[in-house]
Amino acid sequence: MDLSNYLLMKQEISLLVVFLILIVYDLFASEKAKKYFQPVGCLLFLANTIYGFFPDEIGSSFSGMYVSGAVEIAIKNFLNIGVLLVFMQSNGWLSKSEANFKRGEFYMLTLLTLFGMYLMISSGNFILFYIGLETASLPMATLVAFDKYKNNSAEAGAKYIFTAVFSSAILLFGLSLLYGAMGSLYFEDISVLLNATPLSVMAMIFFVVGLFFKISLVPFHFWTADVYQGAPTNVTAYLSTISKGAAVFALMAILYRTFNVLAIEWHTILFWIIIITITVGNLFAMRQKDLKRFLAFSSISQAGYIILAVLAGTAQGMASTIYYILVYIFSNMAAFGVIAAVENKTGKVGMDDYNGLYKTNPKLAIIMMIALFSLGGIPPTAGFFSKFFVFTAAAAQGEYVLVFIALINTVISLYYYLLVVKAMFINQNENPIEKFTSDGYMKVSLVICLIGLVILGFTSGIYQNLTEISFGL
Numbered sequence: 001m002d003l004s005n006y007l008l009m010k011q012e013i014s015l016l017v018v019f020l021i022l023i024v025y026d027l028f029a030s031e032k033a034k035k036y037f038q039p040v041g042c043l044l045f046l047a048n049t050i051y052g053f054f055p056d057e058i059g060s061s062f063s064g065m066y067v068s069g070a071v072e073i074a075i076k077n078f079l080n081i082g083v084l085l086v087f088m089q090s091n092g093w094l095s096k097s098e099a100n101f102k103r104g105e106f107y108m109l110t111l112l113t114l115f116g117m118y119l120m121i122s123s124g125n126f127i128l129f130y131i132g133l134e135t136a137s138l139p140m141a142t143l144v145a146f147d148k149y150k151n152n153s154a155e156a157g158a159k160y161i162f163t164a165v166f167s168s169a170i171l172l173f174g175l176s177l178l179y180g181a182m183g184s185l186y187f188e189d190i191s192v193l194l195n196a197t198p199l200s201v202m203a204m205i206f207f208v209v210g211l212f213f214k215i216s217l218v219p220f221h222f223w224t225a226d227v228y229q230g231a232p233t234n235v236t237a238y239l240s241t242i243s244k245g246a247a248v249f250a251l252m253a254i255l256y257r258t259f260n261v262l263a264i265e266w267h268t269i270l271f272w273i274i275i276i277t278i279t280v281g282n283l284f285a286m287r288q289k290d291l292k293r294f295l296a297f298s299s300i301s302q303a304g305y306i307i308l309a310v311l312a313g314t315a316q317g318m319a320s321t322i323y324y325i326l327v328y329i330f331s332n333m334a335a336f337g338v339i340a341a342v343e344n345k346t347g348k349v350g351m352d353d354y355n356g357l358y359k360t361n362p363k364l365a366i367i368m369m370i371a372l373f374s375l376g377g378i379p380p381t382a383g384f385f386s387k388f389f390v391f392t393a394a395a396a397q398g399e400y401v402l403v404f405i406a407l408i409n410t411v412i413s414l415y416y417y418l419l420v421v422k423a424m425f426i427n428q429n430e431n432p433i434e435k436f437t438s439d440g441y442m443k444v445s446l447v448i449c450l451i452g453l454v455i456l457g458f459t460s461g462i463y464q465n466l467t468e469i470s471f472g473l
Helices: 010-028 033-052 070-089 103-122 126-144 151-182 187-193 198-215 224-230 233-257 260-285 291-312 315-346 362-376 382-396 400-425 440-458 460-470
Strands: 059-061 066-068
Touching (some): 010 033, 010 103, 066 070, 066 103, 070 103, 070 315, 070 440, 126 233, 151 187, 198 233, 198 260, 224 233, 224 291, 233 260, 233 291, 233 315, 291 400, 315 362, 315 382, 315 460, 362 440, 382 400, 382 440
8 A cells, every 4th residue: 555545535635634724723722713713614614615626536546445436526525515504504503602612523523424424435345334434423423412411412412323323233234244245345346246145135135224224214214303303403404414415325326336236126125115205204294393303304205205316226317316415405404504593593493483484584584485495396496306307317217106106295295395484474473583683604605505596406517417427437
């Protein structure tokens, strides 16, 4: 091994540089200088995000353990955009007296989880994948329990860590079976040696079930609502968008690259998982009055739609998945941004609290409405086109029944998304949320989300480019 192996790890090295600069700044800066931690952190990560879009070499290093291609680079860049939005929206929460002293810790833990996701995305070996998975999961448990003086946050952290432990154990058991059957953990080796023996099928099932926990697919979703509700809102936004997006891409890449011989088996599993995930997510979302739990079940349903494109097993399916993840990041971050802004000022997160929001805070109400329209797939928002591409990719492979069921569930989802819109614009409230002004970081982040939701729907070049690079996976 020599230093040339690290040349392909441009984005990982850039992220570690940001991490080291911020941790040194947090440790040694004066109290006066620490007041500027937020702008310094955001600017550094903005530079890291821009740097990721510069052309880079593709290939593999460390004997194929690490892989960097156009698709991997693209998904990392999209995750960077989402993390930047999380940092910007977290300013109001972190500025509170009880959380202000932990601002540096929040940045460090978030960057560590992102680094783990980078390794998951670029892994060419299950050992590196597992290292990345644990690097992403363990700091995430700390983020979930970040408001340690709030019982809900501590409880959510405990639930998340137990779920992470059990799911990792299941996944690792699958990998042990796979290694016992194949004698290798390299993706390329396994794809050549793999055959449809009972041991191989069992190994694959244990592995994907471990990831199903991470993605919150039904029936492995029971932890999601409690964790999303108890965690700080900005951490919930990060968990439901960035973490889920990375896990979905990792699942898709491994199914395509490694378990392609078992396509019939995992196709059957995903078929039924998609149906129950979309349906159960929608049915439970209709019953929620807490907006964080509401978006938790919404994200469960959205995960089903994302996996629908994975089921296609084609380059078009790959492009549709990545595009859906990008649109989902802007949609969910806009919705959680509004919730965070309201919660920071009033402490309210109930749906009934949003009655009459348009009269006092019309801009926030409009942004929330557009975000929910995008999540529901209402044109001309980007969410409509993301669902259209997913359905097209699945229909191209003859999945007409599944697409029909997904379409019916899309109509059902419109009902509960419009419940929130009705609360904000139609329902009367004698004591509505008072008019307030969000901080500059929140305003900029919401504007970025709004632009993304509008522009992505009319910029066909992005989807076309994703389709082209997906043929190289």
